[in-house]
Amino acid sequence: MGRLPLAVGEPEPARLLLSLEGVAKEFPGVKALQGVSFDLRAGEVHAVCGENGAGKSTLMKIISGVYQRDAGEIVYKGQTVHFTSTLQSEAAGIAIIHQELNLVPHLSVAENIYLAREPRRGFLIDRRKLFADAKRCLDRLGVDIDPHAQVRTLSVAQCQMVEIAKALSLDASVLIMDEPTSSLTEQEAQLLFRVIRDLKAAGTGIVYISHRLDEMAEIVDRVTILRDGRYISTDDFSAITVDTIVARMVGRPLEEKFPAPTRQPTRDVLFSVSGLTRHGVFSDISFEIRRGEILGFAGLMGAGRTEVARAIFGADPFDAGTITLDGRTLSISDPRSAIEAGIAYLSEDRKGQGLAVKMPVDANLMMANMEAVASGAGVIDRERHRAASQRYVDLLSIKTPSLGQPVRLLSGGNQQKIIIGKWLFREPKIMFFDEPTRGIDVGAKFAIYQIMDELAARGIGIVLISSELPEILGLSDRVAVFHEGRITATLSTRETSQEDIMLYASGRSRHGE
Amino acid sequence: MADITSGKPQEPIQSRQTPPGRGLSDRQKDIIQKFAALGSLVILAAVFATTSSAFLTVNNGMTIALQVTSIALLGIGATYVIITGGIDLSVGSVLALAGVVAALAVRDLGTPIWLGMLIGILTGSACGLINAFVITRLKLPPFIATLGMMLIARGVALQITGARAVSGLGEAFGVLGNGSLFRIESIDDQGFPVVSFPGIPYPVVLMIVIAIAAGFLLNRTVLGRHIYAIGSNADAARLSGVNVTRVTAFTYLVSGTLAGLTGCVLMSRLVTAQPNEGVAYELDAIASAVIGGTSLIGGVGTISGTFIGAFVIGILRNGLNMNGVSAFIQQIIIGLVILVTVWIDQIRNRR
Numbered sequence: 001m002g003r004l005p006l007a008v009g010e011p012e013p014a015r016l017l018l019s020l021e022g023v024a025k026e027f028p029g030v031k032a033l034q035g036v037s038f039d040l041r042a043g044e045v046h047a048v049c050g051e052n053g054a055g056k057s058t059l060m061k062i063i064s065g066v067y068q069r070d071a072g073e074i075v076y077k078g079q080t081v082h083f084t085s086t087l088q089s090e091a092a093g094i095a096i097i098h099q100e101l102n103l104v105p106h107l108s109v110a111e112n113i114y115l116a117r118e119p120r121r122g123f124l125i126d127r128r129k130l131f132a133d134a135k136r137c138l139d140r141l142g143v144d145i146d147p148h149a150q151v152r153t154l155s156v157a158q159c160q161m162v163e164i165a166k167a168l169s170l171d172a173s174v175l176i177m178d179e180p181t182s183s184l185t186e187q188e189a190q191l192l193f194r195v196i197r198d199l200k201a202a203g204t205g206i207v208y209i210s211h212r213l214d215e216m217a218e219i220v221d222r223v224t225i226l227r228d229g230r231y232i233s234t235d236d237f238s239a240i241t242v243d244t245i246v247a248r249m250v251g252r253p254l255e256e257k258f259p260a261p262t263r264q265p266t267r268d269v270l271f272s273v274s275g276l277t278r279h280g281v282f283s284d285i286s287f288e289i290r291r292g293e294i295l296g297f298a299g300l301m302g303a304g305r306t307e308v309a310r311a312i313f314g315a316d317p318f319d320a321g322t323i324t325l326d327g328r329t330l331s332i333s334d335p336r337s338a339i340e341a342g343i344a345y346l347s348e349d350r351k352g353q354g355l356a357v358k359m360p361v362d363a364n365l366m367m368a369n370m371e372a373v374a375s376g377a378g379v380i381d382r383e384r385h386r387a388a389s390q391r392y393v394d395l396l397s398i399k400t401p402s403l404g405q406p407v408r409l410l411s412g413g414n415q416q417k418i419i420i421g422k423w424l425f426r427e428p429k430i431m432f433f434d435e436p437t438r439g440i441d442v443g444a445k446f447a448i449y450q451i452m453d454e455l456a457a458r459g460i461g462i463v464l465i466s467s468e469l470p471e472i473l474g475l476s477d478r479v480a481v482f483h484e485g486r487i488t489a490t491l492s493t494r495e496t497s498q499e500d501i502m503l504y505a506s507g508r509s510r511h512g513e
Numbered sequence: 514m515a516d517i518t519s520g521k522p523q524e525p526i527q528s529r530q531t532p533p534g535r536g537l538s539d540r541q542k543d544i545i546q547k548f549a550a551l552g553s554l555v556i557l558a559a560v561f562a563t564t565s566s567a568f569l570t571v572n573n574g575m576t577i578a579l580q581v582t583s584i585a586l587l588g589i590g591a592t593y594v595i596i597t598g599g600i601d602l603s604v605g606s607v608l609a610l611a612g613v614v615a616a617l618a619v620r621d622l623g624t625p626i627w628l629g630m631l632i633g634i635l636t637g638s639a640c641g642l643i644n645a646f647v648i649t650r651l652k653l654p655p656f657i658a659t660l661g662m663m664l665i666a667r668g669v670a671l672q673i674t675g676a677r678a679v680s681g682l683g684e685a686f687g688v689l690g691n692g693s694l695f696r697i698e699s700i701d702d703q704g705f706p707v708v709s710f711p712g713i714p715y716p717v718v719l720m721i722v723i724a725i726a727a728g729f730l731l732n733r734t735v736l737g738r739h740i741y742a743i744g745s746n747a748d749a750a751r752l753s754g755v756n757v758t759r760v761t762a763f764t765y766l767v768s769g770t771l772a773g774l775t776g777c778v779l780m781s782r783l784v785t786a787q788p789n790e791g792v793a794y795e796l797d798a799i800a801s802a803v804i805g806g807t808s809l810i811g812g813v814g815t816i817s818g819t820f821i822g823a824f825v826i827g828i829l830r831n832g833l834n835m836n837g838v839s840a841f842i843q844q845i846i847i848g849l850v851i852l853v854t855v856w857i858d859q860i861r862n863r864r
């Protein structure tokens with residue numbers, strides 16, 4: 001613990017790019033920031049850590065001119081600045097990758113990257129240069145995405161990569177990344193880190209926000225911690241441990257990352273899928289979930305895990321295969337029939353498929369199970385509606401000024417908790433959690449893990465789709481590893497390792513097997 | 514996912530122009546907005562009352578209410594449809610078709626009046642169902658689907674009447690449109706009727722009952738919640754188990770049915786069925802919803818707002834008429850009112 005003073009003789013700190021002093025911001029009913037200080041040097045990666053709703057995104061939006069500060073001072077390259085739009089901050093050399101994706105679905109990747117900055121020839125867009133430049137940008141990241149592809153055809157992870165490419169193409173001197181890796185797998189995150197190292201070497205200052213504290217060691221130089229909108233500390237990353245960061249974020253020490261399991265997996269098959277195929281997407285997917293267990297789905301981006309879950313849930317069609325629950329073969333034609341049969345699917349795409357963001361917190365929590373708070377004739381019982389919503393707000397410690405707050409005004413992590421609450425309220429028999437802890441802080445993650453364990457202990461079958469291998473290893477009893485639309489192995493978590501899983505996920509099987 | 518028009522991050526755009534107000538909750542703001550709309554209604558009425566002595570009389574009040582009925586009934590349907598993110602351009606034509614079908618049934622088939630009117634209303638429902646089918650099954654955009662219906666329904670109405678008004682319907686056909694509840698009448702010594710209270714016209718009663726029912730459905734029932742959910746995020750609604758097809762279809766059915774009812778009421782008032790009736794009424798309906806705070810992007814809107822919107826349009830028309838403002842100038846003024854109210858609403862929503 002404790003803060004290390006700068007040791008004597010340490011090299012002089014690099015040029016200061018940005019410094020904030022006493023920044024405050026208030027939204028109706030929420031003091032998002034109070035007296036926050038922060039600074040950024042050229043060539044460093046400065047992480048900002050804090051729980052969901054601590055004010056990280058708000059701080060970044062103030063720096064980039066999305067919001068105006070109520071109080072405080074921002075000095076950028078030696079001058080006090082008052083950006084009133086991202087256009088201004090971009091022009092000044094500050095680029096931001098927002099936590100939420102902001103791409104235009106019907107335009108191509110290249111058009112998105114250069115939106116409003118298209119290379120021109122006279123009045124016309126120079127399409128050849130547009131696509132060539134975009135290709136160069138994507139190559140620099142090392143991702144294999146076709147610049148001609150329409151954004152709506154991309155997965156969430158690919159969209160995230162396009163956002164990153166877009167920010168890189170600005171060649172900014174300050175680059176703010178608000179949870180850039182939340183939907184990326186380890187490999188893809190590595191691609192990003194490589195670029196970050198290049199940028200550092202070139203003297204770019206990078207603000208880095210993430211709830212994946214473990215990955216920070218690779219790139220982060222300093223870390224600032226916020227709690228409840230207040231500034232807590234700033235340290236050299238090398239002088240602080242992850243445990244300390246967590247303790248300061250949460251305000252108390254957190255001993256364990258994963259709860260001790262209370263569930264007891266049985267051999268009793270609750271749910272099984274066999275020969276599930278959708279031509280060109282996945283084929284011959286077979287797995288079973290036993291009562292009381294958590295089954296992990298591991299794999300690289302595009303391995304087909306989400307697609308399989310969506311097909312089982314009736315959100316997408318499939319060509320062949322049978323799905324059995326409790327010994328009964330299900331015929332699922334759409335999400336409604338799947339939900340009725342007792343299946344729930346928590347989408348990885350929060351804003352696109354999970355939430356009605358204009359609607360209030362309570363309406364979203366109740367959305368999948370309105371019948372439970374309404375009379376037989378379909379009239380909503382307001383008291384039950386309120387009580388049930390409040391119960392899930394409390395259970396998941398969702399941070400909101402009221403039940404009537406539109407969901408779009410909540411912080412990213414709290415939005416995610418609402419989706420979880422929505423499905424918990426439905427009390428299904430099988431739950432597919434697709435990246436359930438994306439963007440969720442450590443404390444809340446623990447709570448969600450605990451809930452998953454409790455659900456499994458109550459006999460609910462759980463499938464955990466996650467890009468974070470440690471999460472899969474820490475939580476699941478068995479792991480189905482996906483590679484290019486097939487399950488290449490189903491392993492017992494206790495007898496496997498990260499390396500094993502990676503091997504199967506990359507399509508190579510282990511020697512001698 | 515993103516702002517289609519500019520592609521810049523959405524939140525920046527929303528929050529750039531106006532600093533968020535401080536100290537007011539969303540709820541308080543909504544209430545203020547409601548009162549603002551109501552307030553402007555009162556101010557309008559007050560201004561007209563001073564400029565024209567005939568404005569503030571029971572009789573004129575009833576006239577306004579009657580004029581507002583059709584806008585309000587169509588506006589309720591429009592509100593449902595627009596909340597889901599759709600639009601219904603066909604209601605003006607559908608009401609004409611429904612009206613002439615009812616009239617033809619009574620005149621040429623000799624059906625009782627109530628049955629004729631029922632057939633008229635169901636004609637509206639049928640048009641709504643066809644819209645719903647084209648939109649939810651054939652997956653045509655609502656704008657196109659209902660534009661097609663707008664032309665088709667008008668064409669059919671003109672065809673089956675030979676483009677002539679259907680008259681000679683008998684006095685009883687006019688009861689729905691001209692009769693009223695609680696009318697107090699006495700016969701004076703000369704044998705002339707004296708009206709001490711004109712009563713509440715049946716159309717007004719209908720409008721109030723339907724508005725209350727429609728508001729209740731939207732606010733307090735699961736179906737209403739699903740209507741909002743679809744407009745707010747259809748994908749999320751579908752993945753939450755909402756029967757998006759059925760609920761969407763329901764809104765077009767309501768819109769068509771209310772158009773059918775409006776058609777019968779209007780034709781009954783004139784005791785003649787005009788195949789050319791109701792041209793451009795869909796625009797009044799949409800305008801009343803929009804003035805009342807319904808968002809054309811979907812997910813937002815209330816019946817009470819639409820009700821106020823319908824009265825704003827009705828009072829403006831009536832008051833301007835009484836002050837002898839020409840029909841052309843009226844159009845200009847109503848156009849401006851729509852622009853200003855929606856602009857104010859947008860500012861309110863940019864937080």
Ligand SMILES: Nc1ncnc2c1ncn2[C@@H]1O[C@H](COP(=O)(O)OP(=O)(O)OP(=O)(O)O)[C@@H](O)[C@H]1O
Pocket residue numbers: 027028030031032050051052053054055056057058059099399400409410411412413414439441864
């Ligand atoms: N536009 C807004 N209107 C009202 N409240 C807001 C708005 N934006 C943020 N808030 C509130 O301000 C607080 C801080 O939110 P912020 O998004 O900065 O959190 P965060 O630290 O980024 O959290 P997360 O890790 O979940 O992304 C939250 O309580 C949030 O609900």
Ligand SMILES: [Mg+2]
Pocket residue numbers: 056057058099178411412413
């Ligand atoms: Mg955030």
